[in-house]
Amino acid sequence: MNAEKKKKIVKTIRVDVDKCNGCRACEVICSAFHATPKYSSSNPERSRIRVIYEPLRDMFVPVYAGEYTAAECAGRDKYTIDGKAYDECAFCRASCPSRSLFKEPDSGLPLKCDMCESEPPLAEPMCVQWCLNDALVYEEREEEVEEGEERGELDVGLESLVNRFSLQQLQDSVSRMVKKGLQRNKAKE
């Protein structure tokens, strides 16, 4: 049976590499916007956009974090730009086991660009607003997607924890936390 389709606004950021001067303002504001509490700290390692530097051509390539993948891909992308071959993982958007890019430095949990979803909604994502060179341009388009196809940050984070430890360990750990929480609440009564 075919899954139900629904219309969805797809948000994307168009990257114009030629306009990027490597100022890294996008990294700074992304990590600050997602800090807890908001704007309390800024650490590019926590940013969901990273600016990759290619020294031979003095070129900067902003790459924003895409989906988490539990396994390294079998066939990796290769890029040739102006006749020069680039590292096969350099511009990949995935958080994956083979590198530290797009992983929260303390927990190792995957980072994914959420287009700065917030309440009230922003007119444009923060990195786009802070890019004074117009290297990042926000775009929206309507697409049909299957119901239940989207996964939230919680699902993605839990899946990566299960892959790293095991479902059993995760369940045991959550049970211990719940027990501790109940004991604390009881002590307060």
Ligand code: SF4
């Ligand atoms: S803010 Fe814009 S110009 Fe600066 S590094 Fe990011 S994408 Fe490049």
Ligand code: SF4
């Ligand atoms: S859209 Fe928001 S979450 Fe995504 S890279 Fe830009 S600042 Fe970070």
